[in-house]
Amino acid sequence: MSLLKLIGLGLSSKFITKKAIEELSSSDIIYLDSYTSLSCDINEELISSLTGNNVRVLSANRPLLENNFEIILKYLDEGKNIAIATIGDPMIATTHISLITEAKSRGHEFLIVPGVSVHCYMISKSMLSSYRFGKSVTIVYPFGDKIDMTPYYVLKENQERKLHTIFYLDIRDGKPMSAKEAVSLLLKMEETEKMKVISRDDVIIVGQRLGCQDEEVVAMKLSDVVNYQFKPQPHIIVYPSKSLHFMESEGLKCLMKR
Numbered sequence: 001m002s003l004l005k006l007i008g009l010g011l012s013s014k015f016i017t018k019k020a021i022e023e024l025s026s027s028d029i030i031y032l033d034s035y036t037s038l039s040c041d042i043n044e045e046l047i048s049s050l051t052g053n054n055v056r057v058l059s060a061n062r063p064l065l066e067n068n069f070e071i072i073l074k075y076l077d078e079g080k081n082i083a084i085a086t087i088g089d090p091m092i093a094t095t096h097i098s099l100i101t102e103a104k105s106r107g108h109e110f111l112i113v114p115g116v117s118v119h120c121y122m123i124s125k126s127m128l129s130s131y132r133f134g135k136s137v138t139i140v141y142p143f144g145d146k147i148d149m150t151p152y153y154v155l156k157e158n159q160e161r162k163l164h165t166i167f168y169l170d171i172r173d174g175k176p177m178s179a180k181e182a183v184s185l186l187l188k189m190e191e192t193e194k195m196k197v198i199s200r201d202d203v204i205i206v207g208q209r210l211g212c213q214d215e216e217v218v219a220m221k222l223s224d225v226v227n228y229q230f231k232p233q234p235h236i237i238v239y240p241s242k243s244l245h246f247m248e249s250e251g252l253k254c255l256m257k258r
């Protein structure tokens with residue numbers, strides 16, 4: 001019986017916990033999940049330097065972790081302990097459940113080491129009440145000229161329930177979507193559906209490079225997004241409910257761009 005570990009690294013190197021390093025160091029092979037999220041300073045070299053030379057550190061892309069994880073199961077069957085290391089938290093807004101259930105059905109054990117997730121980090125920095133967040137959703141790059149409208153409907157439902165919405169932004173072929181691209185897609189969705197879910201006067205909060213030295217969290221009207229000088233990606237957006245508690249409105253004012 002071997003151990004499959006799902007290890008959260010947090011958003012950047014300063015958020016890597018002692019527990020994460022301990023579990024990484026006692027693994028035989030570490031796969032660094034290189035597609036579900038990204039960090040300003042966590043990479044294979046850093047993981048190798050934290051864990052020593054006895055542990056192999058490999059990069060794991062989507063096909064390997066989602067469809068082609070036979071090789072990982074084979075290593076487990078051979079008695080090796082395997083760590084899947086993920087930026088943020090390994091189980092939030094990403095899923096490695098099929099790998100866990102498959103490993104478990106073969107008689108292996110699993111361990112989850114939570115990490116500081118962009119989800120919690122952004123809620124904390126948004127000044128909004130954590131009790132009032134609805135379903136989160138990813139804004140994905142269009143396929144040709146086809147736009148996935150799911151974010152529009154999730155936002156609509158959350159707005160109807162007076163809840164805030166977190167928008168993750170797609171990463172395709174290693175390119176993370178910017179807040180500007182995301183807002184332009186949201187406005188196109190409104191143009192198409194015309195259900196008055198989104199207005200240029202609505203205020204959003206944009207988290208940029210969270211956990212990095214140069215992170216920024218700023219609130220602005222949708223109409224101001226086009227002219228704002230954002231920092232390089234990764235970006236994340238919170239779309240607050242239109243009915244805010246008094247204290248949330250006061251908090252939001254503290255984040256408004258000057």
Ligand SMILES: C[S@@+](CC[C@H](N)C(=O)[O-])C[C@H]1O[C@@H](n2cnc3c(N)ncnc32)[C@H](O)[C@@H]1O
Pocket residue numbers: 011036037038039086087088089090091092093094116117118119167168169170171176207208209210211212234235236
């Ligand atoms: C699908 S989520 C994965 C979340 C990860 N499992 C976690 O717990 O942090 C990845 C998306 O979150 C956002 N994101 C991740 N890290 C970020 C950061 N440091 N700053 C801003 N946004 C970030 C980006 O929109 C990115 O495409």
